[in-house]
Amino acid sequence: MNETPSDLKFLDTHEWIKIDDDAVIVGISDHAQSELGDVVFVELPAIGDEFVSGDEAAVVESVKAASEVYTPLSGEVIEVNEVLEENPELVNTSPYEDGWFFKLKVTDENLGSADNMMTADEYLSWLDGNN
Amino acid sequence: MNRTFLYGSHKILGAKFVNFSGWEMPIHYGSQINEHNCVRNDLGIFDVSHMNIFDFEGTEAQKFLRYVLTNDVGKVENSCALYSVITNEKGGIIDDLIVYKFNNENFRVVSNCSTFENVKAFFEHNIKRFDCELIHQSNLGILAIQGPKSETSIESMLGLDLSGCKGFSFIVKNSLFISRTGYTGEDGFEIIGEFEELKKIWDLCISKNISPIGLGARDTLRVEAGMNLNGTDMTIENNPFESNLGWVVDFNDIERDFIAKKRLAEIKKTNQFKLVGVLLKEKGILRGGQKIIKGNIEGEITSGTFSPFMKKSIGLARVPIDVDDSADVLIRNKPLNVKILSLPFVRKGKIMI
Numbered sequence: 024m025n026e027t028p029s030d031l032k033f034l035d036t037h038e039w040i041k042i043d044d045d046a047v048i049v050g051i052s053d054h055a056q057s058e059l060g061d062v063v064f065v066e067l068p069a070i071g072d073e074f075v076s077g078d079e080a081a082v083v084e085s086v087k088a089a090s091e092v093y094t095p096l097s098g099e100v101i102e103v104n105e106v107l108e109e110n111p112e113l114v115n116t117s118p119y120e121d122g123w124f125f126k127l128k129v130t131d132e133n134l135g136s137a138d139n140m141m142t143a144d145e146y147l148s149w150l151d152g153n154n
Numbered sequence: 155m156n157r158t159f160l161y162g163s164h165k166i167l168g169a170k171f172v173n174f175s176g177w178e179m180p181i182h183y184g185s186q187i188n189e190h191n192c193v194r195n196d197l198g199i200f201d202v203s204h205m206n207i208f209d210f211e212g213t214e215a216q217k218f219l220r221y222v223l224t225n226d227v228g229k230v231e232n233s234c235a236l237y238s239v240i241t242n243e244k245g246g247i248i249d250d251l252i253v254y255k256f257n258n259e260n261f262r263v264v265s266n267c268s269t270f271e272n273v274k275a276f277f278e279h280n281i282k283r284f285d286c287e288l289i290h291q292s293n294l295g296i297l298a299i300q301g302p303k304s305e306t307s308i309e310s311m312l313g314l315d316l317s318g319c320k321g322f323s324f325i326v327k328n329s330l331f332i333s334r335t336g337y338t339g340e341d342g343f344e345i346i347g348e349f350e351e352l353k354k355i356w357d358l359c360i361s362k363n364i365s366p367i368g369l370g371a372r373d374t375l376r377v378e379a380g381m382n383l384n385g386t387d388m389t390i391e392n393n394p395f396e397s398n399l400g401w402v403v404d405f406n407d408i409e410r411d412f413i414a415k416k417r418l419a420e421i422k423k424t425n426q427f428k429l430v431g432v433l434l435k436e437k438g439i440l441r442g443g444q445k446i447i448k449g450n451i452e453g454e455i456t457s458g459t460f461s462p463f464m465k466k467s468i469g470l471a472r473v474p475i476d477v478d479d480s481a482d483v484l485i486r487n488k489p490l491n492v493k494i495l496s497l498p499f500v501r502k503g504k505i506m507i
Contacts, residue, residue, distance in 0.1 A: 060170075060370065061187045063460040064439050064467075066486075082486070084439045086186050086460050087370055108437070 025053040028119050032137050033146035034095050039119065040137060043126070047096055047137070050123040051083065051114065054150055059085040062114040065107040068125055072100045076136065081124050083114060096136060098127035158203040159295055159349040160356055167366050175268035177204040179369050186370035190462040193338055193375055194503055197301030198367035199359045204267040207294050207346060208277060209260070212286035216258045221412050222280050223253060224394060226404040230255045235322045235335055238402050239394055240276060245414040245421050246390040247397060249273050250382065252335055254324055262331070264296070264344075266384050280413070295352045299359070300342030300367075300375075302503060308332075308343055311358055316343070337372065339379025339501050377457050377468060380431060380497025386442060387429060387456040387470050393418070396427035396472060398497060425475070429456070431495040432471045433507065438485050440469035446492065448481035455483065463500055470497070 031039040037055035041048040056062065066082040074080050074094040081092035103125045107113060114122040141149060155178045164171070169180035180201070182189060192198045210219065219227045225238035232255055239250045249272070251265040265273045277288050299308055305316050316332070319325050321341075324333035329347055336342035345355065360366065373383070380398070382388050388397040395403070395418075403418050404410075432455065434440050440458030447453075453473030461468045473481070473494065482489035495507050 060182060061185055063187075064437065066438070084460070086374060086462070087181070089439065089441060 025118055027053065027143045027147060029143045031119065031143055032095075032140035033143065034093075034140055035149070036093050038092060038095050040095050040140070041123075042134065042137060045131070045134070046101060046126050046128050047098070047134070048123050048126050049080070049092070049095060050118060051092060052146070053118045055090075056115050056118045056122070059083065059088070059090060059114075061086050062111045065111045065114065065124070067103040067105070067107065068100045070100050070103060074098065074100070074127070076133070083111075083124075092124055094127065095140065096127060096129050097133045098129035100125050101128045102126035156204070158201055159353060160201045160203065163353070163356060163360070164201065164366070167360070169366075169368065172369065174204065174369060177267060179204055180366070181370045182368035183366050186368065186374065187462040189365055189367045189371035190374050192365040193301045193340055193367060193371065194463050194500070195302070196365075197299060197303040197307055197342075198365045198371075199356065200298040200300065200367045200372060201295075201356070202298050202344070202372075203295035203352075205296055206265050206267065206270050206273065207291040207296070208263045208265065208274075209289040209291055210263065210286055211260055211289065212284065213259055214284040215261050215286045216255075218281060218284040218286040219253060219261055220410055221284075222277070223251075224403040224412060224414075224418065225253075226407060226410060227253055227255055227261065228407060228410065229404070232257050233323055233325070235324060235333055237322075239399060240273070241394070241414050241418070242390065243414050243417065245393045245417045247384065247388045247392055247394060247399075248276055248390060250384050250388075250399070252333075254331075254333060262346075264346075268385050293348065294346050295349050297345045297352050297355060298336055298338075298342060299345065299364070300336045300338040300340050302341055304340075304342045307362070307364065311362065312355070319343075337379070337381055338375040339381070339498060340375075341502065371462075373457075374459050374462055377459050377470065378461050378463055378498065378500040380470070380499060382429070382470070383457060387472075392472075393421045393425065395422055395425040396429060398429040427453075427472050428475045429470055429472050429497075430477075431497045431499055431507070432458075432469045432483070433493045433495060433499075434467040434469075434483065435491040435493055438490055439467045440483060440485075440492070442469075445484045446471055446473055446481050447484065447489070448477060451477055451481070453477065453481070461499065464505055468499055
């Protein structure tokens, strides 16, 4: 079980975001990696790709199944975690640190929609309510 | 949902459960990949009590099974096992199974969980004109202990000598039925017995730090071993010849009649497809349902996964018989190169390709 950092915001599709100035880092939650099981492949977006929130931006595959990673905000990809191509298991072992997926540059206007996302505590109690 | 007698034990061991054809079964106990490698390198124990055990008793038990199975139990010695399929009148596969011969009047069949109703109905329908009784053994469970160290481990735990129990044979010791069979491509045993007895063996294995193995690793092990999963790699729409199972249709004894014999003989001559192994040469993961293309040729992945032992993506695929050794698979609309291979990928700890 990985500790849930309190500075992250969460979506009901189990992605997390971390705000870093005018950019956001995107990953998947500890709950999501645990549900997927051993991650063996990650398909990342390309730098320069532009997404609208809700777009499918990456694919994460465990031994058992493939799942989409949706971008929580609109913006342009400015960095991807290339380490995942060789070490996809980081998504399991370090979902909130080394297992991040990509970084998006977002406008202030778009960043505002992060206010509607769940805090770590809200996400955890929402998960409890669903189980 | 149905649960086996070991459900509580799985829960204590931290199993993550999955609904497998109406059975709440462990998919893994933490890491499917670690469990997989335990079986290839060492050993592991599986609860497969969701599978079905049918016993056949009567003066015409052998005659009956020679009629309903495509493979011929007539060629099997006592205390030995045989892999076969059962088909409908069109030669479509109803299920695959292992039949164990005690003697000409006593047999045991173990078949899949998902096909229970169809298999039971098939046997009940065909058995009527034979002096043979069908007994569904719902009070017996099945454990599989698989891996290179399974023989020595079972011998020391249960105080047995298994040296006389060769591959595809079995012994009966007190109330336990122990066969040298499995679904992993490794040496291993399957133990059938009453729930209480099996629970003791399970607990003993866990106390000896033998890894419990979930259905997730069972699936990746069998794909590496090139073994079919009924309902996935073959269905009632498929014949044995296009399912890599032509070898279980035995025409040798011309006197023997069996269900769909004529039809299967025709199919053998005209069959246009085969089931092969595929290895992805690029990054990605093969999955069932993905299309395989090569010019005008089209095929389909039936099972695809990541091979923990080979650390590559592999799968089984149904393709036209004249396909050559290279083709493309469509993954999320992108064509990626695959190598077409004969099965298996892995046998007894060795990569075979």
